Amino acid sequence: MLLDAAREAAAEAVGCRPDELTFTSSGTRAVHTGIAGALAGRRRVGRHLIVSAVEHSSVLHAAELFEAAGGTVTQVPVDRAGRVQPSAYGDALRADTALACLQSANHEVGTEQPVAEAAEACRAAGVPLLVDAAQSLGWGPVEGDWSLLTASAHKWGGPSGVGLLVVRKGVRFAPQGPVDERESGRAAGFENIPAIVAAAASLRAVRAEAAAEAVRLRELTERIRARVPGLVPDAEVVGDPARRLPGVVTFSCLYVDGEALLHELDREGFSVSSGSSCTSSTLTPSHVLRAMGVLSEGNVRVSLPAGVAEEEVERFLEVLPRVVAGVREKLGAPASEAVVREADALVVDSLGKRCPIPVIELAKVIGDVPVGGLVRVLSDDEAARLDIPAWCEMRNQEYVGEEPADQGTAYLIRRAT
């Protein structure tokens, strides 16, 4: 009875029938089960999958596995705001497309996606669209005629260990892996009843406050968006300025080590995230920032929890300029002996140096060549591939391109101003 009541409450919040909704053990599990089941259900149609380039890693991991098993995957690109073109999903559809996946909003930069348009194009072609609604379900139902939907309770402030998978009636779905009689054969194992009940109750509670809290948080994140560029020199706010989640704001700071910045902010009592390469175990920048083509160094993602006090945001804005300046000072003057003049280009040897050093060294020497002159930065840091072009765009310099070097990669920049 508790499970039935929780299912009804969650289905009402999603806007689906209770028997279309199953509880899984996490949002990741909902995504994996949903994608595998939908692809298998339409195996006869074909083995083509469409995803956006900025989906959550759980979607991209499922896509990688599908590709490794012989499927074909189309990644739909995004603009500099992190948004897919509304027409892009329609354009990517093929006769053998089994499934398309699109997030409702991005988890790193908060940009909302044109889900309703993508769903309409998919529906017209008879292709199911799976919407990863992890970021937005607490704020409201997902609009449009989607076919499958996934979400995660801890993202709306509920407990860990509960995900949602919704499969609309009429969608072909063949669950993969061993199943039992629980959750329509879509989530095997003993149901985590206490957590499921808490998940449904918290979704209902969060939704009751959502409209008012969205207005309040949107004003606070707008404050950060508007004031950071003035408070912090060489900072770039990323993500769509209008079509975005209420509580997320992301920006990047040139010449800053993301790891050090997070550490210093943590000492000041602020827990933020980062998509910078130096804060990830793989030493590569976030795939989202990469797909957007924006600066990844010194990247900071601020997620305001519901109920956060205005004073906390003001204190963050007060502390931030000092913290960034401190980190920049510590990175200090780069080794100038790394710079040699070669043919008609100034060569900066940043081999073995990690983000943000290559960009700092580039910035230091660009004034040393005449307008029209070339700088050649040698780097073996993967982040440089993203951050040097992004720096050029921010600084109105011309990014010429890259070429393989004896070690690492050479990036060519022409001084334009």
Next chain:
Amino acid sequence: MLLDAAREAAAEAVGCRPDELTFTSSGTRAVHTGIAGALAGRRRVGRHLIVSAVEHSSVLHAAELFEAAGGTVTQVPVDRAGRVQPSAYGDALRADTALACLQSANHEVGTEQPVAEAAEACRAAGVPLLVDAAQSLGWGPVEGDWSLLTASAHKWGGPSGVGLLVVRKGVRFAPQGPVDERESGRAAGFENIPAIVAAAASLRAVRAEAAAEAVRLRELTERIRARVPGLVPDAEVVGDPARRLPGVVTFSCLYVDGEALLHELDREGFSVSSGSSCTSSTLTPSHVLRAMGVLSEGNVRVSLPAGVAEEEVERFLEVLPRVVAGVREKLGAPASEAVVREADALVVDSLGKRCPIPVIELAKVIGDVPVGGLVRVLSDDEAARLDIPAWCEMRNQEYVGEEPADQGTAYLIRRAT
């Protein structure tokens, strides 16, 4: 740090290295991931899997899936006590055996399995043994040289939503499905940290009391085992009398509807389980009782929680005879017009009637034929296939066999005494 500490505590309780242990979202998930990963890791060796006939449904579902994908499965039978022969796993091994699975103890009847002997035979052949330790891990580590182990926190009194999967170093293991960097690539998705911490803490707490509590519960279950046959006519206690879990006792009562019995016990404040066909959604008796060849009708499984008071057990024994007698009285006299004499057999038409009616009708007429005479019971209830032979064994009557009838199945019984 919390996750590391929980992993160390759980590993110490299991008797493994922390880096061999991963937390999953349930015991079922641990079983599914463990079996799929071990089978895939040894795909080149072969596609043969060994399981016992009384494994948990999560193991049997994984085995069914493997069989559907072209694998071969050997089910090792059990004796009437629910125990596999110690030599049985050695005998079942083949050159192409990829994996063997054996529970540490049975979840329905509490019988302990000869895990150490099975592990030794498997180790000698280079085949990994996966032990489903869900029932026993709270009581102590699993002995023997096993290769993989699974368990479930809510079984030892911990929270729902946490399972354990242990894969010993050196065991070939290829995780299936999409993975991420969490839990050694064996359990994707955000870790349920609060539940994992609670699971490890509760395992440690339960273990601290385990030795003393095992002695106490074993005495209480022994009381039930010893006294039920005297208190309730025609009741059979099932499971191994000595090699068994401390807190589980299971018995079956002839001529009793399991559903009604559970309902009446619930009204008296006792929550028990049953493997009777009439209490399952599939209308088939428990696969465990079927594999043991024991009576399934009126089946009751009593699981004593840690700390249960002696008085509660005494009250259960006081209430039980009255409750069973009441259920039997309600089932009352069967329709006698169902009995006709045909050739040299008395025919009982129980078509359309559910367990325990066919056995009740058989019992009512067996005295109507002379010693050596035949009774032919027509039944389309799946439970009759199990319960009529079990009744014959309990009553020292001769079970001749079954044959297809126009409708359902005809069971032949010769009166022997």
